[in-house]
Amino acid sequence: IFRGKIIMITGKFLHGSTDDIVGILKSYNAEVTLHFSDIVDCILVGSAHEDIDSISIQKAKKLDIPIYEEYSFFEDYDIDRDLKTSLG
Numbered sequence: 001i002f003r004g005k006i007i008m009i010t011g012k013f014l015h016g017s018t019d020d021i022v023g024i025l026k027s028y029n030a031e032v033t034l035h036f037s038d039i040v041d042c043i044l045v046g047s048a049h050e051d052i053d054s055i056s057i058q059k060a061k062k063l064d065i066p067i068y069e070e071y072s073f074f075e076d077y078d079i080d081r082d083l084k085t086s087l088g
Contacts, residue, residue, distance in 0.1 A: 002030035010053040011046030042066040044073055
C-alpha cells in the first residue's frame with residue numbers, strides 16, 4: 001500500500017524498535033528514512049513522544065507534508081490488524 005512512498009520516521013515507537021518499524025513499513029513496500037527532505041511523502045511520529053525530530057516536523061508543516069501519530073497511522077492503514085493476524 002505504500003509502494004513508491006517515502007516515509008520518514010522519528011521518535012520512539014510503542015509498536016517496537018526503530019528496526020521493527022522500518023521492517024513493518026518495508027513489508028508494505030514503503031521506502032523509509034530517518035532524515036527529512038522535501039521528497040518525503042509523510043512523517044510517522046512514535047507515540048512514546050521521545051527523541052522526536054521537531055525541526056523536521058516544523059519543516060514538514062511548512063511544506064504541508066502529512067504528519068501521522070503512530071497509533072492513528074497503524075489503525076488507519078489496518079496495520080495493527082495485520083500484525084495481530086500474523087502473530088496469532
